[in-house]
Amino acid sequence: MAEPEIARKNYYEVDLEPGQRYLWCACGKSQSQPFCDGSHDGTEFRPKPLEVGEAMRLYLCGCKRTTDAPYCDGTHAGL
Numbered sequence: 234m235a236e237p238e239i240a241r242k243n244y245y246e247v248d249l250e251p252g253q254r255y256l257w258c259a260c261g262k263s264q265s266q267p268f269c270d271g272s273h274d275g276t277e278f279r280p281k282p283l284e285v286g287e288a289m290r291l292y293l294c295g296c297k298r299t300t301d302a303p304y305c306d307g308t309h310a311g312l
Contacts, residue, residue, distance in 0.1 A: 235277055237261040241295030242312055244305035249285045256280035257293055257303030267293040267303070 238261030245267040249255060256269035260278035263270040269280035281303045285291075294302060296309040 237278060237297035239296045239298075239312065240266045242309045243295050244292040244309070245295050246290060246292055248288065248290050249283070251285055251287050253284070255283040257283055259297060259302065261297045267295060 237259060240258065240261040240263070247267065257267055257280055258265070258269045258273070259280055260273040260276055262272035262276075264272070273279065283303055292305045294305045294308070296312055298308045298312070299306045300308070
């Protein structure tokens, strides 16, 4: 299994709106981090869908090595 690129050695703090469908980038190649822009095409990686029921601030993984995708679990601290 290939390792994703590390887009950032920290989390992304994002405000999400209800009724929107977001796709979290799992490959690390997107130019629209932390969201997918299709850069994973031709790889084994697939974006992770994310929807929220109310407006909220989330901390999404930037290193792409979280065990709780798409949420940051602090794994970046050991990289």
